[in-house]
Amino acid sequence: MAKRLDIKDLNLFYGKFHAVENVSLAVPPKNVTAFIGPSGCGKSTVLRSLNRMHEVAPGARVEGKVLLDGEDIYASTVDPVEVRRTIGMVFQRPNPFPTMSIRDNVVAGLRLAGVKDKKKLDEVAERSLRGANLWNEVKDRLDKPGGGLSGGQQQRLCIARAIAVQPDVLLMDEPCSALDPISTLAIEDLITELKKEYTIVIVTHNMQQAARVSDQTAFFNLLGVGQPGQLIEVDDTEKIFSNPGQKATEDYISGRFG
Amino acid sequence: MNDPVVAKRPAGSGDPGAARGVAAAPTASEAPIPPTPEAPETPKAPHVRPGDRIFRGLATGSGVFIVVLIGAIGLFLILQAIPSLGLDQINFLTSREWNTSDPANLRFGILDLLLVTVIVSILALLIAMPIALGIALFLTQYAPRNLARPFAYVVDLLAAVPSIVFGLWGLFVLGPVLYPFSEWLIDTLGWIPIFAKGNVNVQLGGTIFTAGIVVAVMILPIITAVSREVFDRTPRMHIEGAIALGATKWEVVRTTVLPFGKAGYVSASMLGLGRALGETIAVMIILSTTSAAFGWSLFDGGATFASKIALAAPEFNDTRSAGAYIAAGLVLFVLTFVVNAIARSIVAGHKEYE
Ligand SMILES: Nc1ncnc2c1ncn2[C@@H]1O[C@H](COP(=O)(O)OP(=O)(O)OP(=O)(O)O)[C@@H](O)[C@H]1O
Ligand SMILES: [Mg+2]
Numbered sequence: 001m002a003k004r005l006d007i008k009d010l011n012l013f014y015g016k017f018h019a020v021e022n023v024s025l026a027v028p029p030k031n032v033t034a035f036i037g038p039s040g041c042g043k044s045t046v047l048r049s050l051n052r053m054h055e056v057a058p059g060a061r062v063e064g065k066v067l068l069d070g071e072d073i074y075a076s077t078v079d080p081v082e083v084r085r086t087i088g089m090v091f092q093r094p095n096p097f098p099t100m101s102i103r104d105n106v107v108a109g110l111r112l113a114g115v116k117d118k119k120k121l122d123e124v125a126e127r128s129l130r131g132a133n134l135w136n137e138v139k140d141r142l143d144k145p146g147g148g149l150s151g152g153q154q155q156r157l158c159i160a161r162a163i164a165v166q167p168d169v170l171l172m173d174e175p176c177s178a179l180d181p182i183s184t185l186a187i188e189d190l191i192t193e194l195k196k197e198y199t200i201v202i203v204t205h206n207m208q209q210a211a212r213v214s215d216q217t218a219f220f221n222l223l224g225v226g227q228p229g230q231l232i233e234v235d236d237t238e239k240i241f242s243n244p245g246q247k248a249t250e251d252y253i254s255g256r257f258g
Numbered sequence: 259m260n261d262p263v264v265a266k267r268p269a270g271s272g273d274p275g276a277a278r279g280v281a282a283a284p285t286a287s288e289a290p291i292p293p294t295p296e297a298p299e300t301p302k303a304p305h306v307r308p309g310d311r312i313f314r315g316l317a318t319g320s321g322v323f324i325v326v327l328i329g330a331i332g333l334f335l336i337l338q339a340i341p342s343l344g345l346d347q348i349n350f351l352t353s354r355e356w357n358t359s360d361p362a363n364l365r366f367g368i369l370d371l372l373l374v375t376v377i378v379s380i381l382a383l384l385i386a387m388p389i390a391l392g393i394a395l396f397l398t399q400y401a402p403r404n405l406a407r408p409f410a411y412v413v414d415l416l417a418a419v420p421s422i423v424f425g426l427w428g429l430f431v432l433g434p435v436l437y438p439f440s441e442w443l444i445d446t447l448g449w450i451p452i453f454a455k456g457n458v459n460v461q462l463g464g465t466i467f468t469a470g471i472v473v474a475v476m477i478l479p480i481i482t483a484v485s486r487e488v489f490d491r492t493p494r495m496h497i498e499g500a501i502a503l504g505a506t507k508w509e510v511v512r513t514t515v516l517p518f519g520k521a522g523y524v525s526a527s528m529l530g531l532g533r534a535l536g537e538t539i540a541v542m543i544i545l546s547t548t549s550a551a552f553g554w555s556l557f558d559g560g561a562t563f564a565s566k567i568a569l570a571a572p573e574f575n576d577t578r579s580a581g582a583y584i585a586a587g588l589v590l591f592v593l594t595f596v597v598n599a600i601a602r603s604i605v606a607g608h609k610e611y612e
Pocket of ligand 2: 044
């Protein structure tokens with residue numbers, strides 16, 4: 001549970017296109033790390049490389065290392081499917097499986113891992129839904145399709161689905177960008193809650209959100225069109241927002257970007 | 259078109275604000291007047307652009323045309339069939355005899371035609387459905403892109419092979435190849451009625467078994483093509499959701515692609531079934547005709563609706579005999595309609611995926 005991630009000299013490619021260059025970064029356990037930066041600078045690309053989702057894109061390639069408690073998830077002996085079972089992911093747009101009931105959605109990961117015991121599954125479903133602050137809203141309709149929930153509820157359902165397998169790390173790619181302010185607040189509270197047990201990396205375009213939920217912030221930038229994105233700096237969130245080390249960071253967070 | 263005032267308006271004023279002003283003015287002046295017969299008319303003059311009108315006219319026209327066409331075909335079949343049905347000496351729906359050589363003494367019943375048609379089609383469907391599913395999944399989920407394209411092209415090409423070629427291939431190539439296998443099935447599983455020795459010579463291969471396999475090959479491309487399209491549309495975000503949960507390739511297919519594509523696959527299969535029911539030339543060439551009744555064996559011969567009608571073309575100069583065949587055609591027409599209706603209800607039942 002709650003392992004640390006160490007990213008070492010990571011270079012990411014889509015075919016011939018060099019998308020992200022030389023990223024090195026440490027993500028401590030039980031801690032929230034925020035990725036911020038302008039559109040297209042490679043935040044999602046880096047995030048997706050942390051649970052080997054990057055290689056799902058055709059022609060995508062990875063150079064460098066990502067160490068999960070010291071073990072390289074890109075080592076040739078490691079099965080990407082196993083990596084994804086221990087490093088969960090929540091996407092920008094809520095994506096519950098539409099034909100599955102709410103309960104089946106939550107335990108989908110456990111089912112994939114071969115858990116069949118009905119009692120155990122029900123237990124995990126309840127625990128995860130409580131963990132995602134969704135239990136009270138859905139406890140009477142666990143057998144209804146997950147697609148019937150509101151956007152914010154669907155996103156919390158996806159979080160419940162991701163934490164049901166008790167991952168070592170939880171990755172979130174702009175989890176609130178499709179949500180209203182109230183749902184956003186609910187999810188931010190949830191992140192603060194989840195931090196006690198999980199290592200979290202979150203991509204966000206919302207500066208206030210990064211400031212509110214994260215402990216450390218990494219700023220990515222793009223020097224020019226067609227150039228690879230780069231990690232400009234990473235530091236405690238407080239420091240980044242009050243006294244960043246780089247001019248580019250300051251310009252970006254104060255809105256004087258570009 | 260019949261209302262030049264409305265049609266002229268958009269042409270006259272390029273500025274939509276001006277047009278809205280013109281429309282709004284009379285409304286404003288009428289507002290204080292209590293409801294008059296004219297009042298309800300003001301809201302029903304929404305501004306319609308000529309492009310919209312023309313397109314709507316064309317679309318409605320095409321829709322009406324196809325409905326009228328189908329209605330006309332049905333009406334034609336019914337009108338032509340009724341006189342002969344009146345002359346029929348035996349029960350049309352439940353008799354197995356078919357004798358129209360003497361127009362003065364028509365004896366025709368469709369039971370065997372119906373059974374042979376349905377059995378050939380179902381056999382074809384049972385063979386084609388799993389294979390098409392496999393090919394469609396392979397092409398969309400497993401095959402590398404540079405292989406998937408040419409492979410899909412080859413499958414599509416199958417659809418372009420003329421019926422008659424399939425018929426000849428079935429009779430001269432597949433029939434003889436199947437003979438030892440058919441013999442073996444009859445010897446070992448003959449105690450099951452559908453594998454019993456049939457009413458035609460197996461060695462010639464003109465059996466329902468051969469015809470079913472050939473029709474399966476013929477409907478394979480349509481089922482594959484439609485299923486492939488549907489599977490390809492599985493939302494990327496659901497596939498990624500499954501992958502991120504640690505699903506293997508097959509688990510991704512099972513949790514997202516199949517539930518998403520199920521309804522499309524079923525309707526693709528029903529499309530295939532529709533084609534199988536109406537397949538004519540290939541079946542006509544392959545199936546050995548026989549005067550013996552259909553005995554529920556795959557190694558029987560006989561005729562389907564379509565092949566029976568095609569074989570009888572020489573008799574059509576007598577309207578009474580021709581009417582008997584048209585009545586058979588009518589049943590085929592209804593049968594395909596029913597199949598389509600069932601397909602539709604199945605698809606409607608799976609609408610929850612959005
Ligand atoms: N599947 C892909 N194939 C090819 N290029 C891609 C693919 N996904 C992303 N890219 C490219 O990689 C670069 C980084 O994209 P990425 O999605 O990581 O940016 P981002 O920082 O997440 O942007 P945003 O804030 O808009 O989400 C962009 O130039 C993008 O066009
Ligand atoms: Mg992104």
